[in-house]
Amino acid sequence: MNEFGITLRAWRDRMSPAAVGFPLGRTRRAKGLRREELAELSGISVDYLVRLEQGRFTSPSEQVVAALARALQLSGAERNHLYRLAGLHAPGAAEITDHVSASVQRVVRRLDDAAVAIFAADWQLLWWNRGWAALCGDPSEVPPHLRNFVRDTFLASVPRLNKHGVTSLVAGAPEAALVADLRRATGRFPDSRRLGALIEELIAGSDRFAMLWAHGAVGAHRSDHKIIDHPRVGPIAVDCDVLTDGDADLKIVIMSAAPDSDDEIKLRLALLSGADSEV
Template sequence: MGASEFGNLVHRWRDRLTPGDVGLTAGLRRRAPGLRREELAQLAGLSVDYIVRLERGRATRPSAQVVASLARALQLSRAEREALFISAGLLPPRDGMVSDFIPAGVQRLVSRLGDAAVGVFAADWSLLTWNPTWSALHGSPERLPLPERNLARAIFGDGAAQRSLHPSSPALADDFERSIVADLKHARARYPSDRRLASLVRELRTGSVDFARLWKDATPAEHTSSRKTIEHPEVGAITLDCDVLSVPGADLRIVAYTAAAGSSDENKLDLLRVTAAA
């Protein structure tokens, strides 16, 4: 299959989704069914121009990360995801590798939890998808190159991910960082052939003294509910509850930030969400 087949698949699967399926407001004057290219670009973290070139067959070599991002945004099944990879001239992800696949039910859950800031992460703590409230709270991940959309790089790295991170002060910062490193060490043992994960661990062990120290002593650690105060450039300090939920059978983590009902922090989170949607 050539690039035109890839573009046809993207266009066909874009047409079958509605804005409501992905947590967006439909608005008025929609002339065609499905998602607009602008909406797909927003969901996949790509430029509108690139989506146009892909659909028209002018961009012929999408990377595996681009194809995976489109598959998530289009809410594809495993079989459809494999077909999209093949149409791009790529091998579908193999078993034994860190999976970026998000079940449709998890995608719907993320899109419908508008009051919370929700992000979904792979086993290597790469950010796979997020809702608009997450972007309002943390800044849009779309501004970052795909490799930099990683929580471990944001905490321990020195690149774009780290520079984009809003200052925060969790009550038990070291415990949180230790749990991230323990997750990566467990993932490294579980997915020994995954190059993306191996490269991430090698980079951080070499470049971060703190990561190297925690890696040496890392033992399995459970994520517990915590409270974090984030210094947001628009609303100032905002204190939220942070919960990390596991998705059985998918090796995914859902991170959710919520505010206590009736609190000033809830008002700040509401203001960020409304402002971002305006």
Template sequence: MATTEFGRAVRRWRDRVSPEAAGLPVGGHRRAAGLRREELALLAGISVDYVTRLEQGRADNPSVQVVEALGRALRLSGAEREHLFGAAGLVPPGRGTVPGYITPGVQRMLDRLTGTPVAVFDAAWTLLLANPLYSALMGEWHGKDRNAVWRNFLGSGTRARHTAESRRTLEASQVAGLRATSIRYPADQGVRRLIAELRDGSDRFAELWDSGSVEQHEVAHKTIDHPQVGAVALDCDVLAVAGSDLRIMIYTTEPDSPDAEKLALLAVLGTQALTG
């Protein structure tokens, strides 16, 4: 059965990914060098029970989103990703849909930025991958909150500090960006559902969407109000990955500044929290 091969493939590839390679802290006695189920679940944003049922062939029909998330967490090559989709009885997302595949080159770049908060978003601003320091700085998001547009209009919001003017600017930028993505990927049903939910649930989003604005403005400096280390001022740069339409968000601070010290402290606190 496809589900049996799917489970075997997930287990096989989980065993070959070390926690160090995935950016996770290593602590305690480990029976194997690979990822634990709990670690794979954390990286993929799904429950440990679901990972267990998938590996044991007791869960049928994993969604495209789940398979894509597992493929990213397991650091699969293009051919391995296609195999995993095939084992799940699915066709890998192709042209006309928002890309969600993180290339090995982008993954290696993230591996080298352990002291910098970095996250990767797709063209619809759904979080695909965040390194531990980014999660420690911004918090962890689950479900629909993983999409930045949904989160800011309908969800839990963000730790980033905003004035009324900066929030209006952010909202206009996000709507304009989502409009551009919907034009580039007209066949993507997920993007269409996201837009419909936002229009139904947020009068502000509907107003901006109906205005037809295409102007975008990138905020280059942010203050993050962190519950443990307080306010941290950072520069925020968003890099576009040619060919895959990914957005890499990178936060940096002035060297040897109080904000850099807070970020270094946060790296320790975040690691302790993950280990605990």
């Protein structure tokens, strides 16, 4: 019996399009999300979603299940149930979670005038708004398992998450803060296999990361001041603030410009002219 597909369809039907920013419209026949809408929110193809719902594919990856749970704004219990239906172990307290609660999603969706993204405790990119895609480039072009900000910072061999030129005005400090934040995550999730594998990969692939890791610093990456070299409007000075959400240690990154400045005008132009992507 295709319990995974049946449950997925039921949760798609109950999801209000307005809750995730889609217009209701008088011609809408679907009582919940359309397949193409859920596919867009989850970063998967419509054909793949159809196969999941129809039971023609029954072994989705952890990344796909996590993305579906976020898009459907599932509770913790519902998310764990979806994992088990997919034949996967639900993330325990010892493992980093990719779940973004419905309340957090509601808050960040209201920040239309800023570039916003949400990262897991290991800096795996989980969600971004259209402003982020417009300012930094569309992350959906990068395979989901490679959407990691630390990997993007230190390894030259991976596809770039930040497709536009980015310069920090505090030389070296953001890299050190990022490594210290990752070490802090090892204290919160000491048994995380995913985190351990990431650190091993970074030590082997980056002398710079290995040197900073050897320093043993522990801390939280809270803020930065960057110049984004946007291809359409030119360089934009932005403040980058990192907010942390609860025990899951989710990182909500918000990039904004100083009020009433030329940079604020350029940021608005960039957001208006940019990619139409949101997950």
